[in-house]
Amino acid sequence: MPENQLATTTPIHSLDNKFARTIWASMLAPEHMQKVEAEVMERFIPAGAYVCRKGDTVDYWMGVIEGFLKMSSIxxxxxxxxxxxxxxxxxxxxxxxxxxxxxKYDVVALRDTRVAYMPRSTFNWLLDNSIPFNRFLLQQLNERLGFFISLVEYDRMLDIDTRVARCLAAMFHPYLNPGSSMQLQISQEEIGYISSVSRQRANQALQVLEKKKLLSVDYGGITILDLEGLRKFPGEPGK
DNA sequence: GCATTAACAGCCG
DNA sequence: CGGCTGTTAATGC
Structure with missing residues (x-):
């Protein structure tokens, strides 16, 4: 890990509560939450660095406190x-x-990111002791399953503009990524990787979506204007 | 036709 | 300067 970047990067000022944007944390009983806060560690991952790699042993459940990660492989x-x-x-x-x-995949920081690490022992303890935690996990797994089923669907039948729209909508999924701002710095090349299209085609799709007022294209990033519209794109035929 | 790669100029931080 | 964007040209399925 390039530690010299740690010193030069402006620190993201700490939120008083690193779980402020985490759904399950607000569901836990206070005494369970105390244990979690005592046992969860935090680490800063500079943009471009790996959080973990395919093949690593898995000892933690991980969360994004602030920043932006991608799951990918080569x-x-x-x-x-x-x-x-x-x-x-x-x-x-x-x-x-x-x-x-x-x-099963690499995890790479696309921007400076604060990552929370929950040890396996804490994770298992919550499974054994907290019904809300189990409920959250069940719903998260269910949301993910729906997401990946839709991936298979659009991979096989949807046109590329729609693919990009759905990929972006998935990134801002309110249950899986609840704390994200609607403005995101992401290069069009990364949008291409996520949607599995070339950078040039991603650019073209973004312009189509911008014309429909579903998002706006900024330099080096995008702002989501209409998440529901993105999810439903292209909407009614003939529009 | 449509998407992809390659190449390039222009712009931003 | 280095990275990103917006375009165009050549190539491929």
């Missing part, structure tokens, strides 16, 4: 394949934690 041909993105309030890795298997 194909045998050397192409980058992005599966999903995590923004503030998003937690991930429960699949491998529950199955006790190695990490």
């Amino acid at each position: 194909s045998p041909e050397g192409k980058t394949i992005t599966f999903s993105c995590m923004l503030a309030g998003g937690w991930f890795g429960e699949g491998s934690l529950l199955k006790t298997e190695s990490r």
